[in-house]
Amino acid sequence: MTLEITRIDPFDAAEVDAWWDAYAAAERADRGADIPVWSREETRNAMQQQSRTLERRPLLLRDGGTVVGAAGLALPLKDNTHVAHLAVHVPPAHRRRGVGSTALDFLEAEAAEAGRTTAQGDTSWPYELGSDGKGAPGREFARRHGYALALGDVQNRLALPLDLEVLDRIDADIAAATRGYSVRSWIGPVPDDVVEGWAILDASIDTEAPSGDLDIAPAKPDVESIREQEELLVRQNRLPIGTVALTPEGQVAAYTQLVVSGDDGNAYQWGTLVRRADRGHRLGTAVKIANLRLLQHRAPHAPAVYTYNAESNAHMLAVNTLLGFVPTERMGELQKHLA
Known part of the structure; x- marks a missing residue:
């Protein structure tokens, strides 16, 4: 596999659609078909915003022209400018091939180049799995890559x-x-x-x-x-x-x-x-x-x-x-x- 990671044009409808499709597929596979996710248009408008407080870098992951995932880097510009927010979304059909790991390495390198010293992200899992989320795909992926659980939240x-x-x-x-x-x-x-x-x-x-x-x-x-x-x-x-x-x-x-x-x-x-x-x-x-x-x-x-x-x-x-x-x-x- 040769993974191509490219920053998308938020005004290119096809690229945003491809990004959202990968994001939604990954989230729903891990959390359930009925879980609330950002809608396609909510996502599109956030990507297009010219913000003075947050720089967004949405990225598409492709293998030989096939979209295999989506990723994102968000850099605060006003407060906590030592932090970078990272997100990786890989649908189940493209997992276990190094897509997520390669994308995460890329995001961490981009964050470091931007002068950020702390990487943060989040992942969700069923309530019944308990506070640690042991066994949940996103939680185990993060654990393998050195991400600690800094704060545990409950969705109600x-x-x-x-x-x-x-x-x-x-x-x-x-x-x-x-x-x-x-x-x-x-x-x-x-x-x-x-x-x-x-x-x-x-x-x-x-x-x-x-x-x-x-x-x-x-x-x-x-x-x-x-x-x-x-x-x-x-x-x-x-x-x-x-x-x-x-x-x-x-x-x-x-x-x-x-x-x-x-x-x-x-x-x-x-x-x-x-x-x-x-x-x-x-x-x-x-x-x-x-x-x-x-x-x-x-x-x-x-x-x-x-x-x-x-x-x-x-x-x-x-x-x-x-x-x-x-x-x-x-x-x-x-x-x-x-x-």
Whole structure:
């Protein structure tokens, strides 16, 4: 086998289609035919984005003109610029031939040439396999190539529609704890008068939430980055739904965001965080409930909400259990030091 690794033109429809076909085939083979993956058009629009915060390098893997896999390198440009995010997707028909290993070596070399010293990636496996993922193809591939499990996550799924009476009961239970705070929700971009507070929480979520052994530092709050992300959501036909809890002085004490895919119809939980000074007031529960109410009003036919949380994040997992989420899958955040 002579593996050809080429960077694709994100505006070449055929190349993007070939990349997505390999990616989706590999993911579904390992995780199940019904698992949620980025849609073809969501992927295409992300590849085409001219971002000031992230450089994306999508790559096709070919053997004699036949596409045998897809890969990707993502390089943060604003924060954690010592990190490179790597991804390799090889459909089952092309495995056990060195395709994945050769592609990973290539990605690591590209990352090192770009001055990155830490390589990170992720892989998912059935919940029943346990925290280590022993036996799962992606986990074993990563293990063989020196990638440690830096953080273990649990995917949880909430079937919709929700019984609103359940939300009413939880609201009543937390009313005393949240007294003095106000909750505000919206659909679409974050309102200008709260976006700075939102950006502060969003920038710190990767390090304020449990981060295990991940080699990352807090990001710098940046409203422009929030707006760039919102522009991409519009192009991807994704609908953001946001909620904040505000102090009596109008400061953002907590935030949460759901993003509804216009392609598969599911809602995906993005960040949820409560400011340290305001913890202990059940604000995480309060903002999630308000967001779920708005979700059911705006997207009543959404089949489910998917969320990921660190397995060590007992508090947020307890909130999810209270709301009716059930564990469905695990994800390992993997890491290898290149220098």
